[in-house]
Amino acid sequence: MGLAKTPAPPYYAVIFTSSRNDGDYGYEAMAKEMVALAEQQPGFLGMESARDGSGFGVTVSYWESEEAIAAWKQHGRHRVAQQRGIQEWYQNFAARVCKVERDSGSVRGVWGAGSP
Amino acid sequence: MGLAKTPAPPYYAVIFTSSRNDGDYGYEAMAKEMVALAEQQPGFLGMESARDGSGFGVTVSYWESEEAIAAWKQHGRHRVAQQRGIQEWYQNFAARVCKVERDSGSVRGVWGAGSP
Numbered sequence: 001m002g003l004a005k006t007p008a009p010p011y012y013a014v015i016f017t018s019s020r021n022d023g024d025y026g027y028e029a030m031a032k033e034m035v036a037l038a039e040q041q042p043g044f045l046g047m048e049s050a051r052d053g054s055g056f057g058v059t060v061s062y063w064e065s066e067e068a069i070a071a072w073k074q075h076g077r078h079r080v081a082q083q084r085g086i087q088e089w090y091q092n093f094a095a096r097v098c099k100v101e102r103d104s105g106s107v108r109g110v111w112g113a114g115s116p
Numbered sequence: 117m118g119l120a121k122t123p124a125p126p127y128y129a130v131i132f133t134s135s136r137n138d139g140d141y142g143y144e145a146m147a148k149e150m151v152a153l154a155e156q157q158p159g160f161l162g163m164e165s166a167r168d169g170s171g172f173g174v175t176v177s178y179w180e181s182e183e184a185i186a187a188w189k190q191h192g193r194h195r196v197a198q199q200r201g202i203q204e205w206y207q208n209f210a211a212r213v214c215k216v217e218r219d220s221g222s223v224r225g226v227w228g229a230g231s232p
Binding site: 001002003004006009013015017019048049050051052053056057058059060092093094095096097098099100101102103104105106 | 117118119120122125129131133135164165166167168169172173174175176208209210211212213214215216217218219220221222
């Protein structure tokens with residue numbers, strides 16, 4: 001997946017962190033479906049995700065507005081995934097909604113853009 | 117490392133995403149040192165981190181204030197690590213400074229706290 005090429009701030013981020021249970025139980029297929037579906041949503045700007053060998057993962061999705069985040073949270077298929085996550089896939093998780101104020105690095109495809 | 121038990125929002129987050137080069141070159145030792153050092157800084161609230169098998173990683177550190185983030189960025193040993201990251205360890209990276217506005221999940225040690 002790699003780095004997301006997000007626009008100049010401000011925009012919004014959802015930081016989703018989770019510990020997976022052992023076993024797949026349909027998780028990988030749903031995770032792929034959710035990435036593909038999120039990319040089609042209005043206001044979606046990008047996503048960055050990593051999960052380590054212990055099953056702990058951090059996924060950050062970027063959005064134009066809080067309204068776009070709220071709409072995605074309410075999407076019917078995403079609601080199914082959220083419910084299955086709670087019941088079947090995650091030992092625990094946290095979601096944090098943030099306003100991105102500054103950036104740096106190669107975030108905009110330009111090394112050294114921004115200055116946090 | 118697992119989930120960070122952060123306080124009720126608002127507070128701040130630095131989302132740091134990076135792709136590692138092949139080979140260690142002192143990276144793992146420095147990464148451990150930076151985690152231990154960050155935990156000692158004023159205003160540090162917690163950290164969540166995962167790196168996958170391809171070398172892509174997402175690390176989020178949480179802070180009480182933008183001032184705490186700025187101070188940590190300027191810390192002498194951290195500046196050494198940043199410079200070595202650019203020169204030796206990362207193919208590319210991005211850092212984003214955010215204000216956390218809402219949370220949910222087991223983020224505060226209580227399942228279902230918050231409501232993003």
